[in-house]
Amino acid sequence: MACTCSEAYNFAAGPAMLPAEVRRQLAEQLGHAAAGGVPLLEQPFTGAGFRGLMEETEALLRNLLGIPDDYAVLFMQGGASAQFALLPLNLLAAGQGAAYVETGHWARKAFVEACRHAPVRRAASGAVTGYTSVPDPTDWRVPADAGYCHLTSNETGNGLQMQDFPQLPVPLVADMTSDLLTRPLAVERFGAIYASTQKNLGVAGLCLVIIRRELLRPPRPGLPSAFSYAVLAEQNSRFNTPPTLALYCANRMLRWVAERGGVTAMAALCRQRSRLLYDCIDASALYRCAVRPDQRSAVNVCFELRDRPLSAVFFGQAEAHGLHHLQGHSALGGVRASLYNAMPLEGVERLVDFMREFESRHG
Numbered sequence: 001m002a003c004t005c006s007e008a009y010n011f012a013a014g015p016a017m018l019p020a021e022v023r024r025q026l027a028e029q030l031g032h033a034a035a036g037g038v039p040l041l042e043q044p045f046t047g048a049g050f051r052g053l054m055e056e057t058e059a060l061l062r063n064l065l066g067i068p069d070d071y072a073v074l075f076m077q078g079g080a081s082a083q084f085a086l087l088p089l090n091l092l093a094a095g096q097g098a099a100y101v102e103t104g105h106w107a108r109k110a111f112v113e114a115c116r117h118a119p120v121r122r123a124a125s126g127a128v129t130g131y132t133s134v135p136d137p138t139d140w141r142v143p144a145d146a147g148y149c150h151l152t153s154n155e156t157g158n159g160l161q162m163q164d165f166p167q168l169p170v171p172l173v174a175d176m177t178s179d180l181l182t183r184p185l186a187v188e189r190f191g192a193i194y195a196s197t198q199k200n201l202g203v204a205g206l207c208l209v210i211i212r213r214e215l216l217r218p219p220r221p222g223l224p225s226a227f228s229y230a231v232l233a234e235q236n237s238r239f240n241t242p243p244t245l246a247l248y249c250a251n252r253m254l255r256w257v258a259e260r261g262g263v264t265a266m267a268a269l270c271r272q273r274s275r276l277l278y279d280c281i282d283a284s285a286l287y288r289c290a291v292r293p294d295q296r297s298a299v300n301v302c303f304e305l306r307d308r309p310l311s312a313v314f315f316g317q318a319e320a321h322g323l324h325h326l327q328g329h330s331a332l333g334g335v336r337a338s339l340y341n342a343m344p345l346e347g348v349e350r351l352v353d354f355m356r357e358f359e360s361r362h363g
Protein backbone atom coordinates (compact mmCIF):
# COMPACT_ATOMS: atom_id res chain seq x y z
CA MET A 1 0.00 0.00 0.00
CA ALA A 2 1.43 3.39 -0.93
CA CYS A 3 1.60 6.19 1.57
CA THR A 4 -1.01 8.77 0.65
CA CYS A 5 -0.26 11.12 3.49
CA SER A 6 1.73 14.31 3.51
CA GLU A 7 3.97 13.67 6.48
CA ALA A 8 5.57 10.60 8.05
CA TYR A 9 6.03 10.15 11.79
CA ASN A 10 8.76 8.08 13.37
CA PHE A 11 7.82 6.34 16.64
CA ALA A 12 11.16 4.54 16.98
CA ALA A 13 12.53 4.08 20.52
CA GLY A 14 16.03 5.18 19.51
CA PRO A 15 17.81 6.35 17.54
CA ALA A 16 14.73 8.53 17.55
CA MET A 17 13.36 11.39 15.48
CA LEU A 18 15.00 14.82 15.60
CA PRO A 19 13.05 18.09 15.43
CA ALA A 20 13.01 19.43 11.84
CA GLU A 21 14.83 22.54 13.01
CA VAL A 22 17.72 20.56 14.55
CA ARG A 23 17.95 18.41 11.43
CA ARG A 24 18.26 21.61 9.40
CA GLN A 25 21.01 22.98 11.65
CA LEU A 26 22.89 19.70 11.37
CA ALA A 27 22.68 19.76 7.58
CA GLU A 28 23.91 23.35 7.55
CA GLN A 29 26.84 22.55 9.82
CA LEU A 30 27.89 19.64 7.63
CA GLY A 31 27.14 21.46 4.41
CA HIS A 32 29.40 24.49 4.50
CA ALA A 33 31.91 26.39 6.57
CA ALA A 34 31.00 29.43 8.58
CA ALA A 35 31.92 32.51 6.56
CA GLY A 36 35.59 32.18 5.71
CA GLY A 37 36.29 29.84 8.60
CA VAL A 38 36.78 26.18 9.38
CA PRO A 39 33.58 24.25 10.22
CA LEU A 40 33.22 23.52 13.93
CA LEU A 41 33.39 19.76 13.36
CA GLU A 42 36.79 20.10 11.68
CA GLN A 43 38.36 22.19 14.42
CA PRO A 44 40.73 20.82 17.11
CA PHE A 45 38.68 19.67 20.08
CA THR A 46 41.07 21.56 22.36
CA GLY A 47 40.62 24.84 20.47
CA ALA A 48 38.46 27.75 21.55
CA GLY A 49 35.66 26.97 19.07
CA PHE A 50 34.96 23.44 20.16
CA ARG A 51 35.65 24.17 23.83
CA GLY A 52 33.02 26.88 23.57
CA LEU A 53 30.51 24.38 22.23
CA MET A 54 31.19 21.97 25.11
CA GLU A 55 30.96 24.73 27.70
CA GLU A 56 27.68 26.00 26.29
CA THR A 57 26.29 22.46 26.16
CA GLU A 58 27.14 21.89 29.81
CA ALA A 59 25.73 25.29 30.83
CA LEU A 60 22.45 24.61 28.98
CA LEU A 61 22.13 21.23 30.67
CA ARG A 62 22.91 22.70 34.10
CA ASN A 63 20.31 25.43 33.57
CA LEU A 64 17.58 23.19 32.25
CA LEU A 65 17.93 20.58 35.01
CA GLY A 66 19.12 22.84 37.83
CA ILE A 67 22.28 20.78 38.33
CA PRO A 68 24.04 21.93 41.52
CA ASP A 69 27.69 23.03 41.42
CA ASP A 70 28.89 20.05 43.41
CA TYR A 71 27.99 17.81 40.48
CA ALA A 72 30.26 17.13 37.50
CA VAL A 73 28.84 16.72 33.99
CA LEU A 74 30.77 14.20 31.87
CA PHE A 75 30.55 13.59 28.13
CA MET A 76 31.37 9.94 27.49
CA GLN A 77 31.24 7.32 24.74
CA GLY A 78 30.09 3.70 24.72
CA GLY A 79 26.42 4.43 25.33
CA ALA A 80 24.37 3.60 28.39
CA SER A 81 25.37 -0.04 27.98
CA ALA A 82 29.02 0.81 28.70
CA GLN A 83 27.84 2.60 31.85
CA PHE A 84 26.30 -0.68 33.04
CA ALA A 85 29.92 -1.84 33.59
CA LEU A 86 31.48 1.55 34.31
CA LEU A 87 29.23 2.28 37.29
CA PRO A 88 30.55 -0.56 39.48
CA LEU A 89 34.10 -0.03 38.19
CA ASN A 90 34.06 3.69 39.03
CA LEU A 91 31.86 3.88 42.11
CA LEU A 92 32.66 0.80 44.19
CA ALA A 93 35.65 -0.01 46.36
CA ALA A 94 37.21 -3.43 45.74
CA GLY A 95 34.82 -6.08 47.06
CA GLN A 96 32.02 -3.57 47.72
CA GLY A 97 28.51 -4.39 46.51
CA ALA A 98 25.55 -2.42 45.14
CA ALA A 99 21.78 -2.93 45.00
CA TYR A 100 19.75 -3.07 41.77
CA VAL A 101 16.01 -2.55 41.35
CA GLU A 102 14.78 -4.72 38.49
CA THR A 103 11.88 -2.93 36.85
CA GLY A 104 12.15 -4.40 33.35
CA HIS A 105 14.36 -5.07 30.34
CA TRP A 106 16.92 -2.29 30.80
CA ALA A 107 17.22 -2.60 34.55
CA ARG A 108 17.93 -6.30 34.09
CA LYS A 109 20.61 -5.57 31.48
CA ALA A 110 22.28 -3.11 33.88
CA PHE A 111 22.16 -5.69 36.68
CA VAL A 112 23.50 -8.60 34.62
CA GLU A 113 26.44 -6.54 33.37
CA ALA A 114 27.24 -5.19 36.85
CA CYS A 115 27.31 -8.80 38.13
CA ARG A 116 30.39 -9.37 35.95
CA HIS A 117 32.29 -6.68 37.86
CA ALA A 118 31.12 -6.58 41.47
CA PRO A 119 29.09 -8.53 44.05
CA VAL A 120 25.83 -6.70 43.28
CA ARG A 121 22.38 -7.86 44.42
CA ARG A 122 18.78 -7.42 43.38
CA ALA A 123 17.05 -5.07 45.80
CA ALA A 124 13.64 -5.89 44.33
CA SER A 125 12.15 -7.30 41.14
CA GLY A 126 9.01 -6.54 39.18
CA ALA A 127 9.19 -9.96 37.50
CA VAL A 128 6.26 -11.26 39.60
CA THR A 129 3.92 -8.74 37.93
CA GLY A 130 5.49 -9.18 34.49
CA TYR A 131 7.10 -5.76 34.94
CA THR A 132 3.75 -3.99 34.84
CA SER A 133 4.47 -2.06 38.04
CA VAL A 134 7.45 -0.76 40.04
CA PRO A 135 8.19 -2.75 43.22
CA ASP A 136 7.10 -0.71 46.27
CA PRO A 137 10.20 1.12 47.58
CA THR A 138 9.33 0.15 51.17
CA ASP A 139 10.06 -3.46 50.11
CA TRP A 140 13.45 -2.75 48.50
CA ARG A 141 16.25 -4.60 50.27
CA VAL A 142 19.20 -2.23 50.16
CA PRO A 143 22.17 -3.25 52.36
CA ALA A 144 23.53 -0.33 54.39
CA ASP A 145 27.04 -0.99 53.04
CA ALA A 146 25.98 -0.96 49.36
CA GLY A 147 27.93 1.57 47.29
CA TYR A 148 24.74 2.69 45.58
CA CYS A 149 21.23 1.65 44.59
CA HIS A 150 20.61 1.51 40.83
CA LEU A 151 17.27 2.16 39.19
CA THR A 152 15.88 2.77 35.71
CA SER A 153 13.61 5.83 35.75
CA ASN A 154 11.81 4.85 32.55
CA GLU A 155 11.67 1.33 31.16
CA THR A 156 11.80 2.05 27.44
CA GLY A 157 10.70 -1.45 26.40
CA ASN A 158 8.10 -2.15 29.09
CA GLY A 159 6.44 1.27 29.08
CA LEU A 160 6.84 1.72 32.82
CA GLN A 161 8.01 4.97 34.44
CA MET A 162 8.90 5.77 38.04
CA GLN A 163 6.88 8.73 39.28
CA ASP A 164 8.89 9.45 42.41
CA PHE A 165 12.14 8.33 43.92
CA PRO A 166 12.69 7.14 47.46
CA GLN A 167 15.11 8.63 49.97
CA LEU A 168 17.65 5.89 50.74
CA PRO A 169 20.69 5.71 53.02
CA VAL A 170 22.91 5.01 49.98
CA PRO A 171 23.30 7.13 46.78
CA LEU A 172 20.69 6.61 44.06
CA VAL A 173 22.13 5.97 40.60
CA ALA A 174 19.68 6.24 37.72
CA ASP A 175 19.60 5.24 34.07
CA MET A 176 17.52 8.08 32.57
CA THR A 177 18.36 7.34 28.95
CA SER A 178 14.76 7.52 27.77
CA ASP A 179 13.28 10.25 29.96
CA LEU A 180 16.00 12.78 30.78
CA LEU A 181 14.74 16.28 29.83
CA THR A 182 11.12 15.14 29.54
CA ARG A 183 10.27 16.31 33.08
CA PRO A 184 11.65 18.37 35.96
CA LEU A 185 14.13 16.51 38.14
CA ALA A 186 15.56 16.95 41.64
CA VAL A 187 19.18 16.17 40.69
CA GLU A 188 20.35 16.55 44.31
CA ARG A 189 18.36 13.40 45.18
CA PHE A 190 20.78 11.33 43.08
CA GLY A 191 24.41 10.32 43.36
CA ALA A 192 24.64 9.84 39.60
CA ILE A 193 22.40 10.06 36.54
CA TYR A 194 23.30 8.85 33.07
CA ALA A 195 21.68 8.95 29.63
CA SER A 196 22.61 8.03 26.08
CA THR A 197 21.73 10.86 23.72
CA GLN A 198 19.98 9.05 20.85
CA LYS A 199 16.54 9.25 22.46
CA ASN A 200 15.88 12.78 23.67
CA LEU A 201 19.17 14.49 22.94
CA GLY A 202 20.07 13.95 19.33
CA VAL A 203 22.13 11.24 17.70
CA ALA A 204 24.02 8.19 19.01
CA GLY A 205 27.62 8.29 20.20
CA LEU A 206 27.42 10.35 23.37
CA CYS A 207 26.43 9.45 26.90
CA LEU A 208 25.89 12.09 29.59
CA VAL A 209 26.92 11.33 33.15
CA ILE A 210 25.92 13.72 35.93
CA ILE A 211 27.70 12.80 39.14
CA ARG A 212 28.12 14.19 42.66
CA ARG A 213 31.80 15.09 42.91
CA GLU A 214 32.31 13.45 46.30
CA LEU A 215 31.64 10.05 44.63
CA LEU A 216 34.62 10.43 42.29
CA ARG A 217 37.52 8.15 43.15
CA PRO A 218 40.89 7.49 41.43
CA PRO A 219 40.63 4.80 38.73
CA ARG A 220 41.16 1.30 40.10
CA PRO A 221 43.56 -1.05 38.29
CA GLY A 222 42.02 -2.36 35.08
CA LEU A 223 39.76 0.65 34.46
CA PRO A 224 40.86 2.48 31.27
CA SER A 225 41.58 6.16 31.97
CA ALA A 226 39.27 7.14 29.11
CA PHE A 227 36.40 5.60 31.10
CA SER A 228 37.32 6.92 34.52
CA TYR A 229 34.79 9.44 35.87
CA ALA A 230 37.51 11.12 37.95
CA VAL A 231 39.84 11.51 34.96
CA LEU A 232 37.08 12.88 32.75
CA ALA A 233 35.90 15.30 35.45
CA GLU A 234 39.47 16.48 35.96
CA GLN A 235 40.00 17.03 32.21
CA ASN A 236 36.57 18.47 31.34
CA SER A 237 35.76 15.42 29.20
CA ARG A 238 38.71 16.22 26.94
CA PHE A 239 41.03 13.38 28.05
CA ASN A 240 40.75 12.26 24.44
CA THR A 241 38.68 13.33 21.42
CA PRO A 242 35.03 13.63 22.40
CA PRO A 243 32.27 12.56 19.95
CA THR A 244 32.09 15.90 18.16
CA LEU A 245 29.04 15.38 15.95
CA ALA A 246 26.94 13.95 18.77
CA LEU A 247 27.99 16.86 21.02
CA TYR A 248 27.02 19.39 18.37
CA CYS A 249 23.64 17.73 18.01
CA ALA A 250 23.03 17.55 21.79
CA ASN A 251 23.87 21.26 21.97
CA ARG A 252 21.22 22.13 19.38
CA MET A 253 18.67 19.84 21.06
CA LEU A 254 19.28 21.57 24.40
CA ARG A 255 18.86 24.98 22.78
CA TRP A 256 15.66 23.73 21.17
CA VAL A 257 14.28 22.56 24.54
CA ALA A 258 15.32 25.83 26.25
CA GLU A 259 13.63 27.94 23.54
CA ARG A 260 10.41 26.02 24.08
CA GLY A 261 10.14 26.63 27.79
CA GLY A 262 12.45 23.98 29.26
CA VAL A 263 11.57 20.76 31.04
CA THR A 264 8.32 22.02 32.59
CA ALA A 265 6.96 22.74 29.10
CA MET A 266 8.32 19.40 27.83
CA ALA A 267 6.56 17.56 30.68
CA ALA A 268 3.22 19.22 29.88
CA LEU A 269 3.53 18.22 26.21
CA CYS A 270 4.55 14.70 27.23
CA ARG A 271 1.43 14.33 29.35
CA GLN A 272 -0.77 15.72 26.59
CA ARG A 273 0.61 13.33 23.96
CA SER A 274 0.57 10.22 26.12
CA ARG A 275 -2.89 10.90 27.59
CA LEU A 276 -4.35 11.10 24.09
CA LEU A 277 -2.93 7.67 23.27
CA TYR A 278 -3.73 5.96 26.61
CA ASP A 279 -7.32 7.30 26.45
CA CYS A 280 -7.67 5.75 23.01
CA ILE A 281 -6.27 2.41 24.26
CA ASP A 282 -8.47 2.35 27.39
CA ALA A 283 -11.64 3.15 25.41
CA SER A 284 -10.95 0.33 22.99
CA ALA A 285 -11.92 -3.35 22.95
CA LEU A 286 -9.00 -4.23 20.67
CA TYR A 287 -6.00 -2.56 22.34
CA ARG A 288 -4.78 -3.30 25.83
CA CYS A 289 -2.13 -1.74 28.07
CA ALA A 290 -1.14 -3.97 30.98
CA VAL A 291 0.94 -1.40 32.88
CA ARG A 292 -0.42 -0.09 36.18
CA PRO A 293 -2.17 3.17 35.16
CA ASP A 294 -0.34 5.54 37.52
CA GLN A 295 3.05 4.14 36.45
CA ARG A 296 2.55 4.18 32.70
CA SER A 297 5.34 5.86 30.79
CA ALA A 298 4.61 9.28 29.32
CA VAL A 299 7.41 8.65 26.85
CA ASN A 300 7.18 5.04 25.61
CA VAL A 301 3.57 3.91 25.32
CA CYS A 302 3.56 0.09 25.18
CA PHE A 303 0.42 -1.90 24.40
CA GLU A 304 -0.79 -4.93 22.51
CA LEU A 305 -3.61 -6.08 20.28
CA ARG A 306 -5.89 -8.54 22.08
CA ASP A 307 -6.05 -10.37 18.76
CA ARG A 308 -2.28 -10.96 18.52
CA PRO A 309 -2.12 -12.34 14.95
CA LEU A 310 -3.66 -9.06 13.78
CA SER A 311 -0.47 -7.22 14.82
CA ALA A 312 1.32 -7.82 11.51
CA VAL A 313 -1.65 -6.31 9.62
CA PHE A 314 -1.65 -3.39 12.07
CA PHE A 315 2.04 -2.62 11.50
CA GLY A 316 1.67 -2.93 7.71
CA GLN A 317 -1.27 -0.55 7.53
CA ALA A 318 0.28 1.90 10.02
CA GLU A 319 3.35 2.05 7.81
CA ALA A 320 1.15 2.78 4.80
CA HIS A 321 -0.34 5.68 6.78
CA GLY A 322 3.11 7.16 7.41
CA LEU A 323 3.30 5.82 11.00
CA HIS A 324 6.69 4.16 11.28
CA HIS A 325 8.53 1.88 13.73
CA LEU A 326 5.62 1.02 16.02
CA GLN A 327 6.96 -2.48 16.71
CA GLY A 328 7.64 -3.18 20.39
CA HIS A 329 11.15 -4.01 21.65
CA SER A 330 12.45 -7.07 19.83
CA ALA A 331 12.74 -9.01 23.11
CA LEU A 332 9.22 -8.08 24.28
CA GLY A 333 6.92 -7.82 21.25
CA GLY A 334 3.67 -5.85 21.16
CA VAL A 335 3.24 -2.27 20.00
CA ARG A 336 5.29 0.69 21.22
CA ALA A 337 4.88 4.35 20.37
CA SER A 338 7.86 6.37 21.55
CA LEU A 339 6.82 9.97 22.14
CA TYR A 340 10.02 11.85 22.86
CA ASN A 341 10.28 15.64 23.00
CA ALA A 342 10.60 15.93 19.22
CA MET A 343 7.26 14.18 18.52
CA PRO A 344 4.61 16.75 17.53
CA LEU A 345 1.08 16.36 18.90
CA GLU A 346 -0.15 15.90 15.31
CA GLY A 347 1.87 12.68 15.12
CA VAL A 348 -0.10 11.22 18.05
CA GLU A 349 -3.39 12.55 16.68
CA ARG A 350 -2.67 10.81 13.40
CA LEU A 351 -1.81 7.57 15.23
CA VAL A 352 -5.01 7.71 17.31
CA ASP A 353 -7.14 8.35 14.19
CA PHE A 354 -5.50 5.39 12.50
CA MET A 355 -6.01 3.12 15.54
CA ARG A 356 -9.72 3.98 15.79
CA GLU A 357 -10.22 3.39 12.11
CA PHE A 358 -8.27 0.11 12.28
CA GLU A 359 -10.42 -1.09 15.17
CA SER A 360 -13.65 -0.24 13.38
CA ARG A 361 -12.53 -2.37 10.45
CA HIS A 362 -10.96 -5.27 12.35
CA GLY A 363 -12.20 -5.08 15.95
Ligand SMILES: *Cc1c(COP(=O)(O)O)cnc(C)c1O
Nearest residue numbers: 079080081106156175177178196
Ligand atom coordinates in the same frame (compact mmCIF):
# COMPACT_ATOMS: atom_id res chain seq x y z
C1 LIG B 1 18.24 2.70 24.89
C2 LIG B 1 18.49 2.44 26.32
C3 LIG B 1 19.71 1.92 26.77
C4 LIG B 1 20.81 1.50 25.81
O1 LIG B 1 21.51 2.59 25.31
P1 LIG B 1 22.82 2.35 24.39
O2 LIG B 1 23.28 3.72 24.12
O3 LIG B 1 22.35 1.61 23.16
O4 LIG B 1 23.77 1.53 25.17
C5 LIG B 1 19.89 1.77 28.12
N1 LIG B 1 18.94 2.10 29.00
C6 LIG B 1 17.75 2.60 28.62
C7 LIG B 1 16.73 2.96 29.63
C8 LIG B 1 17.49 2.77 27.27
O5 LIG B 1 16.30 3.27 26.87
